[in-house]
Amino acid sequence: MGEMSDELTALYTDQYEFTMLRSALADGTAHRRAVFEVFARRLPDGRRYGVVAGIGRLLDALERFRLDDDSLAFLLDRGVIDEPTAEWLASYRFTGDIWGYAEGECYFPGSPILVVESTFAEAVLLETLTLSILNHDSAIASAASRMATAAGGRALIEMGSRRTHEAAAPAAARAAYIAGFTSTSNLLAGRRYGIPTAGTSAHAFVLLHDSERDAFRAQIETLGRGTTLLVDTFDVREAVRTAVEVAGPGLGAIRIDSGDLPALAHEVRAELDRLGATGTQILVSGDLNEHAIAALAAAPVDAYGVGTALVTGSGAPTAELVYKLVARSTSDDPSAPLIGVAKASTGKPTHKGRKWAHRVIEDGVAVAEVVTTWPDIDRPGRPLLVPLVQRGDIVGREPLEMARERHVRSLAELPPAARQLSWGEPAVPTEYNGAPAYSADGPDGRRATAVEAERTDERRT
Amino acid sequence: MGEMSDELTALYTDQYEFTMLRSALADGTAHRRAVFEVFARRLPDGRRYGVVAGIGRLLDALERFRLDDDSLAFLLDRGVIDEPTAEWLASYRFTGDIWGYAEGECYFPGSPILVVESTFAEAVLLETLTLSILNHDSAIASAASRMATAAGGRALIEMGSRRTHEAAAPAAARAAYIAGFTSTSNLLAGRRYGIPTAGTSAHAFVLLHDSERDAFRAQIETLGRGTTLLVDTFDVREAVRTAVEVAGPGLGAIRIDSGDLPALAHEVRAELDRLGATGTQILVSGDLNEHAIAALAAAPVDAYGVGTALVTGSGAPTAELVYKLVARSTSDDPSAPLIGVAKASTGKPTHKGRKWAHRVIEDGVAVAEVVTTWPDIDRPGRPLLVPLVQRGDIVGREPLEMARERHVRSLAELPPAARQLSWGEPAVPTEYNGAPAYSADGPDGRRATAVEAERTDERRT
Structure with missing residues (x-):
């Protein structure tokens, strides 16, 4: 199911990571230093920015990335690994360094969201778990951010668990x-992350009772007048009158979960006000996405409940981040130099070399995402990579509120076009070593793809 | 993370289930008998059938749906429940009955995929967990089934974990x-469900080495000639020649992960045959979905690796199943009669009453999904609801292979149009108590929605 607890995470992994480890241990290349990078080749169609999320979860999962005897026996039994590999894995702990974009930060095509430096052996095993966490969480955060913009400060309740x-x-x-x-x-x-929780009743609760009035009375008696009554089981207008009769004008809120929400919101607001329930809030839910939320901006709505569209990334259920080897040393001598490497055939281009990243800020507005293969970037703004793991020690943990506050700042810094919900280009252009790194591809300008990588000098086939 | 193990599952739940329980315990309605039903109002746009999956996982999760002291303390501390509710929950076990469509069975709009009968108190708590499992797993299975049809008997490797x-x-x-x-x-x-696992190497393994030849040699030496070599890191044609030079003509397979796959498959097949590697198989991967798989039908491909499109349901990441109260007793007297109930306002229609379901088969072909509010359906074919839980005892467990075999039979039984990949109507019409229950809505015929439910007689507001 999903309790973080003390469960080991090393089998949340694709088989090929262990077979690569096995082959690389056999020929010694496993001990070469390696730099893997997580990045997105493009944003989901029409999106103007992405939001990094999952860093905190990744650090928790990394701490439990070990193999117990049962796991090793399984891998041996399946023939995935051999005995020498099992011996090496028995003491596996990640002892390298990881830098990354801090959680809540906005990102763009080519942003080096995570940089993992270690031996090949240690780092190759982290591909699937890292991507699963960052792809899922970033996809959700990226959709949620647009919904928050659409909501314009009104409350947003996440209700998508069932979907x-x-x-x-x-x-x-x-x-x-x-x-x-x-x-x-x-x-x-709520329990695991300390997030405020919400929810009072469903249609089933009204239908369980002999009348809507009975249901409202039962709810008010146990949850108090401050509760939210669901008013669209039968007739919304009648239910609103019943709700105020039962609860009095101090009723906390009503929820409308179906029907023509903008029209109903106006009608219900007028009726509530007429009944003296001027402080009773209106919560709407039911297949809302960022566009439906925006369409309700002029309606007297106090809060939105969002389910399916949120948990499915509003059309982009994965951030499509990839985890690529971008540099490795020329031998297993710890002092051997790193060389940049990249796949060079058609399709799926990658920029080789260990990267640094810097958001260029001019007059308070982000104007470029500069990605370089050297650390010193002499431009106004701020560096984007922060240390998350140092020599195996997790140093990047932070309270969830910090990520939440960071996102507000990061989004506020983007040019105004970033906050438009319509299809568009990435709001900030990515520059790679001084050149445009990711450019529009095709006449509709909807997809940003990396320029094709050059064949590497290191290729010696 | 996700080990099933012995983790409790009762907090994988929306708050409102516990607040409804609290209110219903207070006024006694919690002990009324209740029937909840899981169904889809429609299939994802253009889909011709859905596939039930997750039943086995649901039964495992149900067995661990209990509240320990820590969970109760959390709910009390948050004010979600009160002391009497905590006392009731401390001994919670589901003691009712559940029937459902067997795993692997095809379904249609309105199919009563799961029927949960118990007290309201016991059954209301299962909504979120039930829907999370069935919505996710059925969405994936529904997409996977179309991919299997497109693959036409060629091997299909699931590779979507990272997405x-x-x-x-x-x-x-x-x-x-x-x-x-x-x-x-x-x-x-592989470990949890006994599913065969696959995977040998990524581009990183080639890039780690000083040459592609070195990488291939290392892999062959540890994994044997039967392994799959990845040939699209640099030049596919050159890599194929190197692969056969290193492995000999007995090489198991090569994988192409990018580029113009149909053209490359033809070229590579010719080259492999020319080199005498006539038994070497060709595996293709890289952003495949059911349509890309179908487009490769004429290409000399032996196996497909499918990732993103599979795990995101190929455009439909949730089955959008709902869990609705459809009947309840008129009092908490165990002998009190059940009456059908349904939300009656505009939108989100539901058919009231406890349902039975029967697939009408004529000359070996499914011609109707008959859903009735009585158990005896005198039509050729077979009943669809099987017992899963009886008086709290789980009776519906089965080996995974049975679900897999059932799906083959269930799909073979559908009319040929079901196996077309193009947009279409549900392949089998649903009849509700003798009338068409779900009909096409709108001129494009893409959406099937339920007819609007009648207001219930039981409404007495």
């Missing part, structure tokens, strides 16, 4: 919270 | 296997 894998649900709630959501319906997210 | 939540990955592999995939890259799915 995603049960263990993905608390992670989705966490990512949504980082990107601006106010609360979640998911209790495990 | 979904880490704990969703093994569940996705399991669902794909039920719907016709051959193996998975995910090791945890």
